[in-house]
Amino acid sequence: MTGEQIPVRAQWALHGKNTGGEGYRILAYSTGDLSGEHFADALSRFQLGALDTLPQVSVSYAQHGSRPGGSYLALAIHWFARDGQRFANGVLPLDNHGRPTAFTSYFCLPYRPLAAGTVSYLAMYEALRAVTLPVENGPPLELAITAPATEIPGIDDLAMRVAALLLTDRPVCVLGADETSVDERLRFIDAAMGLLPYGFRSRMTAATWTRSTYRDHRFRLFFSSAPRSEEQLDHVVTWGEPDMVRIPDGAAGEYFDWLIDKVNPLAVLPRLSTEIGFGPKAAIRALESVDGVRPQPAPATPRKADRRDPPLATAADGDSIEQALLKCAAYAEQPNLPRLRPEIGFLKRSADSGEIVDGDRERYRELIASLRLLRPNHLLEKYEERLYAALLALAFGKPLGYEGYCQVEDCLKIRPGTPPHPALLHAIERGGISDLLTAGIVYSHATSPDERSRKKWLGARNAQLDVAAMIGRLARDWDRPQHARIATDLTVDYLKGASSRYEPQQVRHALRQHGFLAAALSKRHPGEDQYQVYTLYQFLKAAYPGGLGRQTVVEILTATPTVPTPALLGAVLMQLPQPGDRRLAHEMYVYGSLTLMNVDSAMAHRLLSLTPPRDALAITAGAPPP
Amino acid sequence: MTDATSRSEPGIAMLGATGSGKSTFLGALQIAFTLQARDWRLWWRDAASREALIGMNTALVSEGKFPLPTSGIDTFDWILRREVERTERTGWFRTQTFTESVEVTLKLADPSGEITGSGQQGGDPRERLVEHLTTSQGILYMFDPIREHKDGDAYDKTYSLVMDMITEAAREPGFDGKLPHHVAICVTKLDDPRVFKTAAELDVLDWDEDHPLGFPRVLDSDARVLLDKLCEISRNGNADVVPKLFEQYFHAGRIRYYVTSSVGFMVNKRTRRLDVRDTENVYRMASGRSLVRSPVHPVNVVEPVRWLVERSVPSARVPLP
Numbered sequence: 001m002t003g004e005q006i007p008v009r010a011q012w013a014l015h016g017k018n019t020g021g022e023g024y025r026i027l028a029y030s031t032g033d034l035s036g037e038h039f040a041d042a043l044s045r046f047q048l049g050a051l052d053t054l055p056q057v058s059v060s061y062a063q064h065g066s067r068p069g070g071s072y073l074a075l076a077i078h079w080f081a082r083d084g085q086r087f088a089n090g091v092l093p094l095d096n097h098g099r100p101t102a103f104t105s106y107f108c109l110p111y112r113p114l115a116a117g118t119v120s121y122l123a124m125y126e127a128l129r130a131v132t133l134p135v136e137n138g139p140p141l142e143l144a145i146t147a148p149a150t151e152i153p154g155i156d157d158l159a160m161r162v163a164a165l166l167l168t169d170r171p172v173c174v175l176g177a178d179e180t181s182v183d184e185r186l187r188f189i190d191a192a193m194g195l196l197p198y199g200f201r202s203r204m205t206a207a208t209w210t211r212s213t214y215r216d217h218r219f220r221l222f223f224s225s226a227p228r229s230e231e232q233l234d235h236v237v238t239w240g241e242p243d244m245v246r247i248p249d250g251a252a253g254e255y256f257d258w259l260i261d262k263v264n265p266l267a268v269l270p271r272l273s274t275e276i277g278f279g280p281k282a283a284i285r286a287l288e289s290v291d292g293v294r295p296q297p298a299p300a301t302p303r304k305a306d307r308r309d310p311p312l313a314t315a316a317d318g319d320s321i322e323q324a325l326l327k328c329a330a331y332a333e334q335p336n337l338p339r340l341r342p343e344i345g346f347l348k349r350s351a352d353s354g355e356i357v358d359g360d361r362e363r364y365r366e367l368i369a370s371l372r373l374l375r376p377n378h379l380l381e382k383y384e385e386r387l388y389a390a391l392l393a394l395a396f397g398k399p400l401g402y403e404g405y406c407q408v409e410d411c412l413k414i415r416p417g418t419p420p421h422p423a424l425l426h427a428i429e430r431g432g433i434s435d436l437l438t439a440g441i442v443y444s445h446a447t448s449p450d451e452r453s454r455k456k457w458l459g460a461r462n463a464q465l466d467v468a469a470m471i472g473r474l475a476r477d478w479d480r481p482q483h484a485r486i487a488t489d490l491t492v493d494y495l496k497g498a499s500s501r502y503e504p505q506q507v508r509h510a511l512r513q514h515g516f517l518a519a520a521l522s523k524r525h526p527g528e529d530q531y532q533v534y535t536l537y538q539f540l541k542a543a544y545p546g547g548l549g550r551q552t553v554v555e556i557l558t559a560t561p562t563v564p565t566p567a568l569l570g571a572v573l574m575q576l577p578q579p580g581d582r583r584l585a586h587e588m589y590v591y592g593s594l595t596l597m598n599v600d601s602a603m604a605h606r607l608l609s610l611t612p613p614r615d616a617l618a619i620t621a622g623a624p625p626p
Numbered sequence: 627m628t629d630a631t632s633r634s635e636p637g638i639a640m641l642g643a644t645g646s647g648k649s650t651f652l653g654a655l656q657i658a659f660t661l662q663a664r665d666w667r668l669w670w671r672d673a674a675s676r677e678a679l680i681g682m683n684t685a686l687v688s689e690g691k692f693p694l695p696t697s698g699i700d701t702f703d704w705i706l707r708r709e710v711e712r713t714e715r716t717g718w719f720r721t722q723t724f725t726e727s728v729e730v731t732l733k734l735a736d737p738s739g740e741i742t743g744s745g746q747q748g749g750d751p752r753e754r755l756v757e758h759l760t761t762s763q764g765i766l767y768m769f770d771p772i773r774e775h776k777d778g779d780a781y782d783k784t785y786s787l788v789m790d791m792i793t794e795a796a797r798e799p800g801f802d803g804k805l806p807h808h809v810a811i812c813v814t815k816l817d818d819p820r821v822f823k824t825a826a827e828l829d830v831l832d833w834d835e836d837h838p839l840g841f842p843r844v845l846d847s848d849a850r851v852l853l854d855k856l857c858e859i860s861r862n863g864n865a866d867v868v869p870k871l872f873e874q875y876f877h878a879g880r881i882r883y884y885v886t887s888s889v890g891f892m893v894n895k896r897t898r899r900l901d902v903r904d905t906e907n908v909y910r911m912a913s914g915r916s917l918v919r920s921p922v923h924p925v926n927v928v929e930p931v932r933w934l935v936e937r938s939v940p941s942a943r944v945p946l947p
Contacts, residue, residue: 023644024697044751050694096776097645098916099695212674213700216754226673229703 005144006117013039016103032140049214055079058207072108088133117147157242159191164256177239246342329371351393364395369411376421388427399432417482419445468510475514481524495542508543515562532567557588637733642768649693653682654888658927690918700736764934771856810930816887840899849883890923
């Protein structure tokens with residue numbers, strides 16, 4: 001569909017250096033309403049800075065008094081005079097110092113006919129780049145500009161966000177568009193402006209490129225290779241990265257929500273490509289189809305911070321990360337995914353910055369807990385895990401360590417050892433885990449402790465477990481005994497399934513050093529005798545793969561730092577087929593129980609004197625003296 | 627030995643007519659510090675300043691290209707840092723030596739030569755330039771004698787701007803009619819044979835026998851003599867008023883003269899030393915475009931910047947032994 005031709009009268013000026021001239025000046029201009037002073041003033045206000053790569057285009061506006069029809073849209077083409085690329089006759093490419101001269105062809109077109117035809121900047125550029133200006137004053141140009149065909153506004157995610165940002169009265173700088181063409185960038189400016197009332201073009205200023213060190217320019221929307229200094233308070237967005245753009249609260253945010261609500265449903269129509277036939281039910285099918293993809297329920301204004309909720313009230317004045325957490329909570333509750341996305345991006349970037357200190361993390365954890373940001377929320381779709389990933393990295397550490405995992409449990413207010421919900425668990429897995437203990441806990445929750453999960457636990461490199469170190473850790477006191485149980489089970493599984501990957505001698509040494517874990521298991525799992533016996537049996541089996549000799553029985557039950565437990569005796573007995581050996585075990589258990597008790601030295605001596613000597617007991621039981 | 631870091635942000639504005647070499651001077655700054663003042667390190671914190679420093683340095687030093695003429699006002703935040711060792715008395719018979727890191731953020735404003743002219747008064751960029759100048763602590767003034775010989779407009783470009791600065795400063799109570807800035811007036815293009823010959827005739831070239839390339843320099847104490855001589859041959863004949871203008875509206879003790887060459891002298895490819903018969907390190911192509919001929923060895927580029935920094939930030943000075 002071709003747009004209509006709109007006739008306009010273009011006033012113009014040519015800016016550059018003339019032959020033999022020293023400085024930049026207006027070389028020629030049209031003899032219309034606008035004077036040379038008008039042009040000089042306008043051109044001095046809207047410069048791009050010195051650029052290596054031309055042509056570039058800037059758009060601005062001009063006004064001539066306050067009379068009706070005195071408003072103009074201005075478009076400037078900034079160019080070097082080169083063979084095959086001249087927008088003016090009779091100009092030289094270099095100045096007196098041998099430096100390239102940057103010329104500007106500047107055009108002012110009356111606003112009203114352009115607005116009536118909803119003419120885009122790109123359409124203006126198409127018409128104006130065909131013009132070759134003279135180097136002498138002359139009449140205005142009569143041009144025909146093609147109005148674009150009527151079309152549904154494209155759903156350019158970045159343009160939609162930039163449109164909202166432009167309403168904050170702060171300039172928007174677009175980075176990362178180095179590989180795009182002038183036309184593409186101008187089309188983007190059009191796309192953003194196409195999502196605002198056309199009337200804003202009457203005061204709009206934009207440029208397809210500016211020099212980053214030229215800080216004082218006045219463009220509201222501009223492309224550059226680097227941000228200006230922080231003094232300019234620009235919104236900085238990155239080409240192709242709409243998810244990184246945070247939409248501010250307030251009226252601009254509401255406008256963005258309005259755009260999402262209105263533009264998304266229309267723009268999504270071309271993507272509904274499932275074959276549908278016309279007929280009596282066509283309308284119903286169309287509605288069903290549209291309803292099926294309706295991206296969001298009408299987004300409401302973000303929930304205001306609940307003044308009764310202390311953390312929210314505190315964070316209202318808090319740092320930008322706290323503000324982002326509050327917004328995440330509000331947008332997750334609605335849910336409003338387009339608004340949630342950039343907040344997640346901001347949290348992720350903040351986490352990756354490496355600038356968050358422990359004190360901050362603690363505050364963020366408290367806020368996350370009170371906002372219940374880690375709770376399951378399937379309405380967030382793919383953003384659910386992304387949110388968790390950002391929160392984990394921000395407040396719990398990345399990769400996640402054991403301390404961080406315990407904090408996650410606290411934050412969720414779940415009983416230690418209870419699995420977090422699957423989406424969070426998956427986010428933890430994907431985010432990386434720093435130690436085998438945490439990995440073990442996570443993977444034991446994620447899957448059954450089969451071979452596959454054991455391999456995942458040990459990582460892609462199929463790392464070898466330091467069994468001795470793990471036994472040492474299992475012997476210690478645990479704040480969360482449930483975690484100790486998981487670690488114990490995983491260790492037992494490892495020992496059962498990988499007999500070729502550890503040295504029984506090392507296991508024996510570690511077990512002896514820590515009383516064969518009998519006391520630790522008894523303390524952590526009182527009343528779970530069967531579990532204790534089974535576990536100790538497996539450890540003994542791993543440590544003594546050839547079976548228990550009589551001397552070993554004596555060692556296990558009498559030569560450890562702690563009193564043997566009934567479960568340990570049970571585990572030993574289960575490995576002794578000979579009645580004489582079992583009798584020995586009984587004797588040694590009694591001996592160990594009496595002599596290893598935690599009593600003072602006087603009582604220890606007395607008990608020892610009341611007990612038959614161990615050697616004698618061993619001989620009585622038919623064993624050689626130890 | 628203890629460590630401390632002091633940080634300052636003196637603004638330094640550049641002034642000079644179109645083509646007087648302001649941007650080229652900045653482009654040569656990093657290589658100049660690298661070659662001649664290795665105790666200073668020059669870098670950046672923001673991406674735009676990084677891009678400009680690397681871009682200008684690479685173009686000039688590696689590709690021999692001069693920077694594009696500035697359009698508007700380019701602003702760079704470049705950081706100069708050095709370690710200064712100081713000794714302080716801590717008791718009757720005791721002293722303590724400590725290392726202080728001095729970090730200076732140079733807020734350099736490089737304006738287009740066009741906006742310095744009297745015809746630009748009242749314009750938007752001009753107002754911003756006056757604001758930059760007024761708020762800066764130091765001014766690097768570039769006086770291009772070759773350009774002055776041809777165009778003779780240095781006074782025109784400077785006078786109205788100084789008057790605008792006076793207008794701004796006069797709003798401050800207690801203003802005594804003199805601007806508080808330190809001003810380094812740099813006579814540029816010493817490598818140009820006309821400037822070099824004038825300096826030789828005046829016998830102000832100081833030959834350092836130990837200089838690896840055999841480069842001479844004009845001592846700061848002689849720079850004003852050379853400037854006066856060069857002003858005599860100005861086209862308009864009023865270039866000599868420029869230094870007088872500065873001396874009238876700035877404190878005389880805060881003005882220092884330098885003779886510089888951002889690209890340095892041409893180094894003879896065979897002898898690897900300066901050949902006094904072929905000093906100019908700029909090659910002009912048939913198209914009119916200029917390129918650097920031989921490697922860039924800036925002359926007197928570090929000195930005016932260091933002087934301005936040390937005057938603006940006293941802690942940056944190296945204490946006398």
